[in-house]
Every structure is written in structure tokens, then in C-alpha cells.
Amino acid sequence: MLLLFFVPLAVIIFTPLSSVLLLFGLFVLSGLGMAGIGMGIMHDAIHGAYAKNKWVNKIMGYTINLIGANDEVWRLQHNVLHHSFTNIDDHDDDINAPFFLRFSPNAKKNKLHRFQHWYAWFFYGLSTLSWVTSKDFVRLTRYYKMGLVKDKRTYLLGMSKIVLWKLIYYSYALVLPLTLSGFAPWLVILAFLAMHFVTGLTISLVFQSAHVVSDVAFPLPNELGNMEDERLAHQLATTCNFSPNSKVLFWLLGGLTNQIEHHLFPHISHVHYKKIAPIVERTSREFGLPYHKSGSFLSAIAKHFKMLYLLGRMELQPVPVKK
Numbered sequence: 001m002l003l004l005f006f007v008p009l010a011v012i013i014f015t016p017l018s019s020v021l022l023l024f025g026l027f028v029l030s031g032l033g034m035a036g037i038g039m040g041i042m043h044d045a046i047h048g049a050y051a052k053n054k055w056v057n058k059i060m061g062y063t064i065n066l067i068g069a070n071d072e073v074w075r076l077q078h079n080v081l082h083h084s085f086t087n088i089d090d091h092d093d094d095i096n097a098p099f100f101l102r103f104s105p106n107a108k109k110n111k112l113h114r115f116q117h118w119y120a121w122f123f124y125g126l127s128t129l130s131w132v133t134s135k136d137f138v139r140l141t142r143y144y145k146m147g148l149v150k151d152k153r154t155y156l157l158g159m160s161k162i163v164l165w166k167l168i169y170y171s172y173a174l175v176l177p178l179t180l181s182g183f184a185p186w187l188v189i190l191a192f193l194a195m196h197f198v199t200g201l202t203i204s205l206v207f208q209s210a211h212v213v214s215d216v217a218f219p220l221p222n223e224l225g226n227m228e229d230e231r232l233a234h235q236l237a238t239t240c241n242f243s244p245n246s247k248v249l250f251w252l253l254g255g256l257t258n259q260i261e262h263h264l265f266p267h268i269s270h271v272h273y274k275k276i277a278p279i280v281e282r283t284s285r286e287f288g289l290p291y292h293k294s295g296s297f298l299s300a301i302a303k304h305f306k307m308l309y310l311l312g313r314m315e316l317q318p319v320p321v322k323k
Contacts, residue, residue: 001033001036001037001040001041002033002037002041002063003033004029004030004032004033004036005030005033005034005036005037005067006030006033008026008027008029008030008033009026009030009172009173009177011026012026012027012177012181013172013176013177013180013181014180016182017181017182017183020183020187023181023183023187023188023191024190024191024194026191027191027192027194027195028194028195028198030173030195031194031195031196031197031198031199031202032198032199032202034067034128034195034199035198035199035202035203036252036254037063037064037066037067038064038067038199038203039203039206039253039254039256040251040252040253040254040255040270041060041063041254042060042061042062042063042064042071042074043078043254043256043270044060044254044255044269044270045057045058045059045060045061045063046061046064046071046074046075046078046079047079047266047267048267049266049267049268049269049270050269065161065165065168065169066165066168066169067132067169068128068131068132068165068166068169068170068173069131069132069136070136070140070158070161070162070165072140072158072161073136073139073140073143073158073162076139076140076143076148076149077093077094077139077143078094079266080148081093081094082094083263083266086211086234086235086238086239086263087104087211087216087217087218087219087238088218088219088220088221088227089104089106089107089218089220093139094207094211095107095211095212095218098123099112100112100113100116100119100123101113101116101120101123102116102311102312103208103212103311104212104218104311105218105311105314105316106218106220106316107316108316109311109312109314109315109316113311113312114312114313115312116308116311116312117305117306117308117309117312120308121201124200124201124204124205124208125196125197125198125200125201125204126196126197126200127200127203127204128196128199128200128203129193129196129197129200131200132166132169132170132196133166136162136166137159137162140155140158140159140162141155173192173195174188174189174192177191177192205297205301205304206253206256207256208304209240209242209294209297209300209301209303209304210239210240210241210242210256210259210300211238211239211240211259212304212307212308213240213292213294213300213303213304213306213307214303214306214307214310215240215290215292215294215303216237216238216239216240216292217237217238218238219234219237219238232264233289235260235263235264236260236264236284236289236290236291236292237289237290238263239259239260239263239292240259240260240292240293240294240300240303241257241258241259241260241261241277241291241292241293241294242257242293242294242295242296242297242299242300243257243294243295243296243297243300244257244258244277244293244295246296246297247274249297250273250274254270255270255271255273255274256270257297258270258273258274258277260277260280260291260292260293261273261276261277261280264280281293
């Protein structure tokens, strides 16, 4: 996936090209490589599951910085918040959406949400562009205020690293193609945007199809402020697999077709998910726990479309009052 990301960019920068179609095709290929780095390399690495050696995990986790994001912000957002508070409104940052999107029945609804099943896809395509420009700054600041960043020095150092890595990313992914490719700047910028649209749409659909579908639960704390289910039962209730029989998709998506196994055992490399999935499903059924799965990626996307539609019409669910 690293080669799929870097080689097309190198061709654009160092090879004389005359075809606009080829320019866009190479950027799109690079976008698929970027998605592959996110799902198949850095995701496992930041969980400490890519290799036994922690330094290998550390180095491979830095690949997220190479594609314009930040490893520490991702760790806080994904490992700490998403995995600890899956599908819990105001805690899971994956479902804390901007005002024009609603990913939980426990989030406030507005009139725009009635149409979100049509327009959400466009914003999914813009998600990584937002990520490599402003989102890391916004999130690190919020996490600092939440107490997830230990002190101001760590926060300022984190901000400095974000700036540095983004300068590196934009230099080779946009500035060099603009100056060396020979194409008009507006064409290069459009192709760059196309690259991010492909990346954003791909990553969004993979993660949304696992958690924002009609099968899963969106639990709330009880009147004492506690979650009713223990951790493993909660993960089973809030997560959905898809394409259980596709080895190709499993490889392309870094094992994220098996999100249940990932959420139960985040420190296990994704290469083992297929082997343990039948055991997890059988044990879940044995103890009367859910094991959600969609037959294919397309059916999972259809379920997500349906859920967006329902969330656009579903009223706000009552939140228990802590006594």
C-alpha cells in the first residue's frame, strides 16, 4: 500500500505526462494507496498489533503522518475514545458529527437530517481533506481541554509535530506536482481533490458500515451514569461485520471486514481475524449475545444508507437523568 501511494505520485512528479486522464488516474491510485495505508498498516500499528516489536509498531504507526494526519491524535480519537465508548453519543468521536449529519439516535435532530442519506456521501469524500488540513488541530485542542493530553508542554509539542508533518505532506503531495508535473495548477489541484475524495469515501464507508447501521445498538448510560453491558457484550452489540467470505476484500481493507473481532481483540493482528471469527460467533450465540454481520460490502453500505434515512426521521431518544 505504501508503493500504491508513493509510486503514482513519483510518476506525476518525475515523468513527463501529457494525458489529463492519466494525471487523474495516478492521483486516484495514490488515493487508494492512502486508504490502504490507513486501514492496513497504521491502524494495526497504532494498536500495537502490526508486529511483536514495539519499535516496529511505532515506526509503522508514523505512516499516518506521511499521509498528512497525526499518530497521537488518531490514538486518542480511535484507541481511547472510539474503542472505549463505541457508539456512545458525546463520547465516541467517530459518531460526533457536524451539525448537518446525524449518526446516533441520541444526537440532536434538525431539518437537514431528513436529506442526509443523499448528501452524506459527498461529505464522506471530503473527510480526509478536512483531516489533513484542520481536523487534527481542532481535535488535539479538544483532547487537551478534556484532559487526555497530560500537560501544556505535550500539547504544544504535539501541535508542532502536526504542523511539521503537514508541511512535509503538502510539499510532496501537492507542491511538487504543481511545480514539476507540467500541468496547469487548477488541473493538479482538482486531481489532488479527487485523490482525497476517493480516500475519504473509502475509509468512511468501511468504518460507517461497521457501526452506523440498522442492526447495531447505540446504548446510553443508566440512571446512575453507568453502562449496563460489560465491555465485550457492548462491543458485540455495537459492531457489525461484512463480507465474511471475501478473502480479497479482507486483505484490501486490512481485516476491517471483521470489525467485531477487531473490537474484541484490538491488540491482535488482523491476519488472525478470519481464524478466530467462527469461534467468536459460536461463543456469542452460545451465550445469547448478538453477532451482527452483513452478507457483502454492498449490503452493508445499503444498511448504512437505510440508517442515515432513519436517523433523519427518528426523534431524539430520551437521556436517563442521573439521580
